Amino acid sequence: MMRPSFAAGHGRRRSAARGASLIEVLVALLILSFGMLAMAGLHAAAFRYGKMSQFRGVATQLATEMADRMRANVDGAMAGNYVHEEAYDSGASAVTVPACANPAECTPAEIAEVDLAQMLNTVRLALPGGGLYVERDAAQPNAYNVWVLWLDPEAHGNDEQDDSASLSGLCPEGAGVSSPRPQCMPVRVVL
Template sequence: MTHLNDPASKGSGIKSTNKSTIKSTVPQCKQCGVGMIEVLIALLISAFGLLGLAGLEVISLKYQTVAHFRSLASQTSADMADRIRANVNAAQDGHYFTQDSYPLNTLPIKQCMATIDPCNAQEIAAADLYHWRNDLQKIAGGWGNVTGDVTNGMILTVYFYEPDIAGGGAKGIKCEGAGKLSIRCFKTVFLP
């Protein structure tokens, strides 16, 4: 490389080169591999983030199942309360009250939908209890009972298995009469 300001090159026509200004064409590797380490760290952080998202998804599915069971318990309780209100004579006579809560009474019942042989109030109450308990059985093995009285209020109690109670049992959550593990109860008090 020649320099025009070099005193040796003035007037002589000879161009000199300065060796200190010649740069090597071989790249110096002061930061070789740093880009790869940055990529690996970014992948590691992303992997932890995805694991966190997967954990949140699992927890949300668990609580979604719990909410679904509670919603079904509420719906079946409201259905039974409406059935009792529709047959208030049987409620006043005590035909809706149950002493047992589990296992279900699986005795055959009279079909009250037939027009040839209509049911009386007691048979309608038995059919209502039978169908209500069959519906409760579909809620993760649930069951229920009816207590109380007509003047002070009837109590519908729905018991069902809930996965978020890990071995606690129903006694710790004020569900009397249920000694099984992972039991939740839902109570509805109403006047017919």
């Protein structure tokens, strides 16, 4: 029995494009790559904003503690003993806490001096480049403005950072803030 011969191009036909072409695969990989990069960027931003939120929470707690100390020593606060208007220095060393052996026998000024030194040390330990700036309101003598300052480690040395979620614009003029710009958490304390 003889098999029929098929001339070229006749008889069996090749099936139309099965599978994906190389260009389609490359386009899909490119889109997938952009998606993965976007996910990595979102993850990094979420981590950074979470860290900034943590620092803001710590700064709020420290400012509240300073307010509580001033309210506990109203005589010292009304005398202006809690004023700390020194220029901000992110590399400042620890402050020596004055001795006040028996708080019951200390004057309000001595208690304020101890409170301020302890708070400066606490802020420096709790926040990167932590600092404290306290000024008395000239128009309202029973009110203080307290700023807790710190450096954002992610933006350290970057003067062109995005200030949309930043607190760097809230720093007091007298703090002598320049570069790197710290974050500042302002709190108003009325005795």
